[in-house]
Amino acid sequence: MIDLRSDTVTKPDDAMREAASNADVGDDVYGEDPTVNELEAKAADLVGMEDALFVPTGTMGNQVAVRTHTDRGQEVLIEHESHVYKWELGGLAQLSSLQVRTIDGGKRGIPTPEQIRDGYVEEDAHRPGTGLVTLENTHNSKGGVAIAPEKIDAAADAAHELGLPVHLDGARVFNAAVAHDVPASRMTERVDSVMFCLSKGLGAPVGSVLAGDEAFISRARRNRKLFGGGMRQVGMIAGPGMLALDNVERLADDHENARVLAEQLSDVDGLTIQEPETNIVLVDTEATGMEADEFLGVCEDAGVRGTQFDTYVARFCTHWDVDKSDVESAAEQVRSALEE
Numbered sequence: 001m002i003d004l005r006s007d008t009v010t011k012p013d014d015a016m017r018e019a020a021s022n023a024d025v026g027d028d029v030y031g032e033d034p035t036v037n038e039l040e041a042k043a044a045d046l047v048g049m050e051d052a053l054f055v056p057t058g059t060m061g062n063q064v065a066v067r068t069h070t071d072r073g074q075e076v077l078i079e080h081e082s083h084v085y086k087w088e089l090g091g092l093a094q095l096s097s098l099q100v101r102t103i104d105g106g107k108r109g110i111p112t113p114e115q116i117r118d119g120y121v122e123e124d125a126h127r128p129g130t131g132l133v134t135l136e137n138t139h140n141s142k143g144g145v146a147i148a149p150e151k152i153d154a155a156a157d158a159a160h161e162l163g164l165p166v167h168l169d170g171a172r173v174f175n176a177a178v179a180h181d182v183p184a185s186r187m188t189e190r191v192d193s194v195m196f197c198l199s200k201g202l203g204a205p206v207g208s209v210l211a212g213d214e215a216f217i218s219r220a221r222r223n224r225k226l227f228g229g230g231m232r233q234v235g236m237i238a239g240p241g242m243l244a245l246d247n248v249e250r251l252a253d254d255h256e257n258a259r260v261l262a263e264q265l266s267d268v269d270g271l272t273i274q275e276p277e278t279n280i281v282l283v284d285t286e287a288t289g290m291e292a293d294e295f296l297g298v299c300e301d302a303g304v305r306g307t308q309f310d311t312y313v314a315r316f317c318t319h320w321d322v323d324k325s326d327v328e329s330a331a332e333q334v335r336s337a338l339e340e
Contacts (some may be wrong), residue, residue: 001332003305004261007172007200007254007279007319016204016240023239027232028054029225035235039242040209046245047173047194048185049211050078051218054238058171060229061195061210063091063166066132067194067227068220072097074131077119077164079105081141084134084169095227099128109139110151111159120162133159136169137176137187141309144172144258144280144317146179149186156190165192171208175201175278178251192216201251201279202244206237250320254279257318257327264331268338279318286312288338302337304330 003009012020026032026247036054046053056063062084066076076092078085080102092098101119103111111119116133123129135155137147156166168191170176170184177184188194193212198204210220224230258276265281268274270288273281283306285295292314296306299314310313318327 001303001307002322002326002333003307004316004318004322004330005307006317010203010321012203012205012240013308016243019239019243020236023235025046025233025235026321028229028234029232033235033238033263035242036238039238039245041290042242043209044246046172046184047188047196047211049188049194050213051217052209053217053224054234054241055208055210055224055229056206056209056231058169058195058197059088059091060224060227061208062088062167062169062314063095064220064223064227064229065193065195066098066134066211067096067164068216069167070096070098070131073099073128075099075101075121075128077101077103077111077116077130077133077159079103079109079111079134079136079139081105081109082134082136082169083140083171084136086141098131101130105139107142107143108147108151109136109142109148111135111155113154113327116155116158117162120164130162130164133164133166134169135166135191138172138179138278138280140171142282143274143282143315144175144276144278144305146176146277148180149182149189152187152336153190160190166190167192168194169195170196172197172200172278174248175251175255179255179278184248198241201254201319202247204237204240204244230253244299247320251279254318254320257322257324260324261316261318261327261331264328265334268331268335270338281316281318282309283314283316284312285314298337299334302333304333
């Protein structure tokens with residue numbers, strides 16, 4: 001079975017397993033886990049922030065960030081297909097008592113400065129006011145598009161002119177950086193906080209990082225505890241996370257494999273492929289007469305797994321557990337299955 005459901009399905013390699021086994025540990029709630037401390041310092045440096053916080057999941061990282069930046073009842077300006085809004089169980093409302101004001105970020109999912117200014121609500125006797133702008137890069141629902149740093153800058157600058165902090169859901173921000181051939185710190189230059197995942201393309205078995213300035217991370221640490229994320233001898237999972245931070249450059253292999261997969265699937269009758277910019281390939285199945293769930297059932301019977309993204313859209317995601325020969329085989333297996 002060639003598993004292309006997500007880059008979260010990767011298995012830790014021997015070096016990561018050894019790092020977990022040999023990690024120097026302590027109680028992280030007391031700030032005494034040396035491996036976690038080292039990971040947080042290294043992660044903060046990579047994204048150009050003063051400090052960082054290790055969290056179990058990307059969703060927790062985003063929700064901790066939102067809670068830390070805002071006061072209850074405020075509005076959050078957010079792209080209408082962003083992960084924070086669409087795929088995190090209504091956490092903005094459930095965990096932070098926030099309202100949302102959505103923005104259609106177009107094909108690339110990035111709000112313009114004009115949209116941010118138009119969406120801003122000033123606090124008064126009747127309205128709670130806008131408290132935060134969130135952005136996403138790469139944008140998952142748009143097919144892993146790598147938004148240019150200048151577009152992030154422009155949106156963040158507009159928010160700052162209005163006195164608003166900006167959080168970047170950068171679950172795959174290193175994919176965006178590799179796609180644009182810039183350091184990750186360039187992608188985060190103008191935002192106030194960023195979350196990125198260690199357990200996606202970087203290959204760690206678990207964990208994400210939230211980064212920002214020292215004062216923000218100090219407050220975020222309390223909210224992590226509130227949300228149940230205070231962990232103890234967590235160096236055993238931070239150790240593999242340290243190694244994951246060395247895997248940034250190899251993300252280019254995933255991008256190339258996605259390009260190969262897309263190119264070969266585009267020759268299959270009935271499939272329309274969105275050209276990938278990173279490691280996500282979106283497949284429109286409507287011309288086959290099958291909805292995406294039926295198409296994916298056919299694929300799985302043929303030995304290829306993907307995920308449904310919309311009624312007629314399936315997603316395949318490349319990662320470090322598949323190579324060029326795997327994606328070539330996957331394309332051929334899909335082709336053969338549809339012909340049958």
